[in-house]
Amino acid sequence: MVNWSPLPVTVKKRSPWVQVVGHAGNFQTGSDGRLLKKYCECEQQCFLQLMSDSLRPFVPGYYGVTQCEEQDYNLMDDLLADFDSPCIMDCKMGSRTYLEEELRKACECPQPRKDMYEKMIAVDPDAPTEEEQAQQAVLKTRYMQWRETLSSTATLGFRIEGIKKSDGTCNTNFKRTKYKDEVIQALEDFVDNNMLILRITNNA
Structure with a gap:
């Protein structure tokens, strides 16, 4: 079953969409702080379940399926909409990355x-x-x-795919970032070693 959004959707031209990694063309910037991601039924079902899950506060709000330029999209909150120069880290979660x-x-x-x-x-x-x-x-x-065995997917259950800093620099060279100390170093670099943002404990 597909839920169609009653909200009118237009594509903003004033704010360029920044994509760190992933398939080019999957995203469009919508209006009113919304984001359009090319429709995937599995992803839709996941979002629908998350909306009533304890993880709800940690994921974008989901508003069903909408259409733009004859293409179906999942409509969700753009968590970066209120930031002028965001720092972005793209992580792939899970110990297995295929169905x-x-x-x-x-x-x-x-x-x-x-x-x-x-x-x-x-x-x-x-x-x-x-x-x-x-x-x-x-x-x-x-x-x-x-790829899983090469990265921290196998050792930690997630891996870093890419990072974009607020100055525009982008790094996707994390394919061999596998061990905990390497991941911690990447996290520290991401927050410019600001321990008020990132708290790392020895027993984490």
């Missing part, structure tokens, strides 16, 4: 991808197997599992 359905499809109908192979060798030229090197392609699930 069971994706794994099943990969087993039933393997579709090696050259773009995933290129991403893999850009980080580690020796990572592909001999078969993958011959094909110059890897399965999406294989690539994602490899």
Whole structure:
């Protein structure tokens, strides 16, 4: 079931959208402090559950599905709308970054991808197997599992994808940030070592 928003949606031109990582074109800046993200049913169901969950205070408000320029979008609060020069850290949460359905499809109908192979060798030229090197392609699930073991997804249950500082500098070089001390260092750098913002305890 799709919930359509009765709110009129227009795309603002005055404030450029800043995307640190992820698929380009997935977001549009809406009006009244709202954000449009390209529609995904799984994401919609997740937001609907979160709206009545104890995690509700920590996630953007969700306003259903709307349409802009003949494309469906999930409509949510833009948490950065009231900031002039925000610092942004993009994290991918969870100890696994793919769905069971994706794994099943990969087993039933393997579709090696050259773009995933290129991403893999850009980080580690020796990572592909001999078969993958011959094909110059890897399965999406294989690539994602490899990324998990390479990063803190496997060790801490989340990983840093990218950081944008208020001065506009952007860093996405966190693919090998794996261990707790490395993640803590990245967090300290993110807040310019301001311990009033970030409190780190030895038993965290």
